[in-house]
Amino acid sequence: MQTRRLWLVLALVMAASFAALGLMGRQIHREAPPMPEAVVRADGSVLFSRDDIEQGRLAWQSMGGMQVGSIWGHGGYLAPDWSADWLHREAVALLDLWAGRERGMPFASLDAEAQAALTSRLTREIRTNSYDPAAGSITVSDDRAAAIMAVAGHYERLLGDDPTMTPLREQYAIADNAVPDAGRRADIAAFYFWTAWAAGTDRPGDSVTYTNNWPHEPLIGNTATTPNVMWSVLSVVLLVAGIGALVWHHARTRQEDAPVPPTADPLLSLRPTPSMRATRKYFVTVIGLFLAQVTLGALTAHYAVEGHDFYGIPLSQLLPYAVTRTWHTQLAVFWIATAWLATGLYIAPAVSGHEPRFQRLGVNVLWAALVLVVVGSLAGEWLGVQQAFDLETNWWFGHQGWEYVDLGRFWQILLFVGLMLWLVLVGRALWPALKVPSESRPVLWILFLSTVAIGLFYAAGFMWGKHTHISMVEYWRWWVVHLWVEGFFEVFATAVVSLIFVRLGLVRAATANAAVLAGTIVFLTGGVLGTAHHWYFSGTPVSVIAVGAVFSALEVVPLALVGAEAFETYRHTKAAPWVQAYRWPILFFVAVSFWNLLGAGVFGFLINPPISLYYVQGLNLTANHGHAALFGVYGMLGIGLMLFCLRGLLHRGWSDGLLRTAFWALNAGLAMMTFLSLFPAGAVQAWASICYGLWYARSAELVHSPLMETLVWMRVPGDIVFSAGALVLALFVWRLIRGGSRAGKVQAVPAE
Numbered sequence: 001m002q003t004r005r006l007w008l009v010l011a012l013v014m015a016a017s018f019a020a021l022g023l024m025g026r027q028i029h030r031e032a033p034p035m036p037e038a039v040v041r042a043d044g045s046v047l048f049s050r051d052d053i054e055q056g057r058l059a060w061q062s063m064g065g066m067q068v069g070s071i072w073g074h075g076g077y078l079a080p081d082w083s084a085d086w087l088h089r090e091a092v093a094l095l096d097l098w099a100g101r102e103r104g105m106p107f108a109s110l111d112a113e114a115q116a117a118l119t120s121r122l123t124r125e126i127r128t129n130s131y132d133p134a135a136g137s138i139t140v141s142d143d144r145a146a147a148i149m150a151v152a153g154h155y156e157r158l159l160g161d162d163p164t165m166t167p168l169r170e171q172y173a174i175a176d177n178a179v180p181d182a183g184r185r186a187d188i189a190a191f192y193f194w195t196a197w198a199a200g201t202d203r204p205g206d207s208v209t210y211t212n213n214w215p216h217e218p219l220i221g222n223t224a225t226t227p228n229v230m231w232s233v234l235s236v237v238l239l240v241a242g243i244g245a246l247v248w249h250h251a252r253t254r255q256e257d258a259p260v261p262p263t264a265d266p267l268l269s270l271r272p273t274p275s276m277r278a279t280r281k282y283f284v285t286v287i288g289l290f291l292a293q294v295t296l297g298a299l300t301a302h303y304a305v306e307g308h309d310f311y312g313i314p315l316s317q318l319l320p321y322a323v324t325r326t327w328h329t330q331l332a333v334f335w336i337a338t339a340w341l342a343t344g345l346y347i348a349p350a351v352s353g354h355e356p357r358f359q360r361l362g363v364n365v366l367w368a369a370l371v372l373v374v375v376g377s378l379a380g381e382w383l384g385v386q387q388a389f390d391l392e393t394n395w396w397f398g399h400q401g402w403e404y405v406d407l408g409r410f411w412q413i414l415l416f417v418g419l420m421l422w423l424v425l426v427g428r429a430l431w432p433a434l435k436v437p438s439e440s441r442p443v444l445w446i447l448f449l450s451t452v453a454i455g456l457f458y459a460a461g462f463m464w465g466k467h468t469h470i471s472m473v474e475y476w477r478w479w480v481v482h483l484w485v486e487g488f489f490e491v492f493a494t495a496v497v498s499l500i501f502v503r504l505g506l507v508r509a510a511t512a513n514a515a516v517l518a519g520t521i522v523f524l525t526g527g528v529l530g531t532a533h534h535w536y537f538s539g540t541p542v543s544v545i546a547v548g549a550v551f552s553a554l555e556v557v558p559l560a561l562v563g564a565e566a567f568e569t570y571r572h573t574k575a576a577p578w579v580q581a582y583r584w585p586i587l588f589f590v591a592v593s594f595w596n597l598l599g600a601g602v603f604g605f606l607i608n609p610p611i612s613l614y615y616v617q618g619l620n621l622t623a624n625h626g627h628a629a630l631f632g633v634y635g636m637l638g639i640g641l642m643l644f645c646l647r648g649l650l651h652r653g654w655s656d657g658l659l660r661t662a663f664w665a666l667n668a669g670l671a672m673m674t675f676l677s678l679f680p681a682g683a684v685q686a687w688a689s690i691c692y693g694l695w696y697a698r699s700a701e702l703v704h705s706p707l708m709e710t711l712v713w714m715r716v717p718g719d720i721v722f723s724a725g726a727l728v729l730a731l732f733v734w735r736l737i738r739g740g741s742r743a744g745k746v747q748a749v750p751a752e
Contacts, residue, residue, distance in 0.1 A: 064322030065401020595632025652739025669722025
């Protein structure tokens with residue numbers, strides 16, 4: 001009865017959450033910043049056409065898009081945020097033009113009274129909305145047009161091979177002549193202008209810009225709005241109240257005694273089926289992709305001090321920052337997802353005791369397809385950044401320019417086809433267990449439904465086209481990044497881990513059922529609508545701030561008890577002598593709990609309230625959260641799941657000593673990266689953003705200051721320790737593979 005009520009609550013939560021998410025999407029679409037047919041001077045002469053802006057966006061995507069700087073705060077951290085940078089440069093150009101013409105000196109040389117007068121005039125000039133819906137045009141004054149063309153010229157020279165811009169290109173880690181085509185460079189400048197226009201222009205009938213006054217830019221009066229502050233305060237209140245309610249509920253809930261564990265390892269009798277054995281190549285692939293990602297991460301980080309070289313070796317023409325950062329982020333998703341997909345293929349026959357016909361063939365075909373997608377998409381991204389494609393071909397086969405969804409549309413389609421094949425393979429292997437009444441049936445259904453969601457929700461990446469409004473691209477992109485990667489994959493992993501502990505006899509099936517269902521409800525209650533915190537400043541209405549602030553706070557609430565969860569998980573290693581064989585896989589799950597609290601909880605909530613994100617979006621505090629949460633939670637979880645599967649597949653060469661070294665090196669290295677480099681660098685930038693504006697926090701002046709470059713070098717010790725852990729983990733897997741398969745006598749048996 002209790003399980004039935006939980007299913008009903010889960011269904012209601014999902015229905016209400018996705019209905020609200022759909023309504024938010026409709027409102028974002030209706031209130032997004034207008035895309036003009038033309039930007040014109042007062043005399044009607046055209047500065048930019050709609051085609052210039054749209055082709056500029058495609059050209060920006062082809063050079064790496066969000067991997068080279070950012071737009072509206074989303075993207076890379078080394079080059080500027082182009083929206084904030086343009087806005088500041090245009091403001092300064094206007095002020096200097098007026099000061100020179102009227103006072104005969106630069107704006108910076110004026111007295112405070114004269115500066116205040118010109119700044120007030122600038123605010124009116126920039127913030128006044130001159131968009132005419134009937135004509136579809138934005139009209140600018142002749143003075144502003146002159147400033148716009150001066151700033152456009154700066155970017156055209158920056159993206160070309162002008163030798164005077166070489167030092168700045170190196171500081172931004174942009175390769176020389178990154179965009180050889182002069183027409184593309186001019187169009188990119190037009191796109192940058194439009195994003196800055198939206199960030200500096202008030203909505204009709206309002207005193208808030210299309211991006212909710214983001215970025216912080218004192219020169220034009222872009223400061224935090226009242227709703228930004230109020231909803232931030234409410235989010236903190238809700239967090240405290242939610243934690244209090246959760247702790248009260250946990251205290252009043254009767255805790256069941258742990259079951260008496262079996263006298264021997266129940267999985268010793270498990271004989272891997274042919275399709276289960278075929279998953280070994282997936283785990284070898286995981287290690288290869290992981291090592292490649294770590295190597296590219298070190299190279300990408302080094303570009304922060306030598307933008308064109310790696311310890312004096314000129315690499316930027318062959319492997320520019322745009323490529324290394326793209327591959328680094330893409331490979332993180334690829335190797336973690338591969339570990340989880342392989343776990344599903346391994347677990348499904350193990351819990352059902354059923355090996356469908358041609359299952360092994362399907363597993364092998366899927367692996368080949370995944371390798372094709374990985375290699376093909378990475379090659380396409382390199383060719384795109386090298387400007388080898390026209391813009392149409394680049395969109396299909398090259399670099400889409402959207403962080404974490406960089407691969408070309410053709411490769412996206414192939415990946416989706418692969419996910420559909422995975423869904424079929426896992427589903428048909430699980431189906432016999434779903435039909436048979438058993439104590440584990442609710443968890444099996446959660447596993448199956450999350451498998452369906454993983455397969456289908458990647459389709460959100462197809463909801464935008466080449467010319468879809470960027471606000472809607474961001475809406476759908478975060479469905480893929482937040483809901484697909486951080487949402488349903490996590491539910492899937494929770495169900496798999498629970499099934500493993502039930503099969504080992506360390507957790508009662510009834511307890512696992514209730515825990516998984518309740519955990520899914522709590523997680524998705526905040527998680528689905530919590531997606532909105534990514535959209536605060538992406539040309540969205542103020543209602544997005546309200547929803548995002550409230551539900552992203554609720555996302556953090558369950559993490560208050562993560563210490564108790566970690567302790568319970570750790571206790572499993574003490575349950576019986578034979579459990580020591582699983583000590584290090586279980587400890588990787590304990591690490592997941594630790595990094596969930598620190599990386600997703602502490603570091604996440606540090607930046608999630610609207611008032612915080614207003615100042616730090618696009619700074620290293622975001623990277624700090626991303627590293628600690630993506631690897632600390634999802635990476636550690638993927639490694640833990642991989643180790644459990646490998647324990648069932650291979651045993652000769654299993655070395656607790658190597659796993660101990662890998663475990664502590666990976667965790668220590670990640671901690672050193674965050675606390676010695678990323679967090680302090682983000683704190684320095686946050687101070688600069690609050691005091692002077694986001695443009696300064698991302699400027700070459702600050703990013704390449706002695707303090708910030710020292711903090712980049714402080715990352716090296718952590719990188720070395722982390723890389724050592726990755727190499728030791730690779731050595732462990734290599735020894736297992738050499739050791740051969742585990743011998744067993746009994747076929748896989750279904751879950752009880």
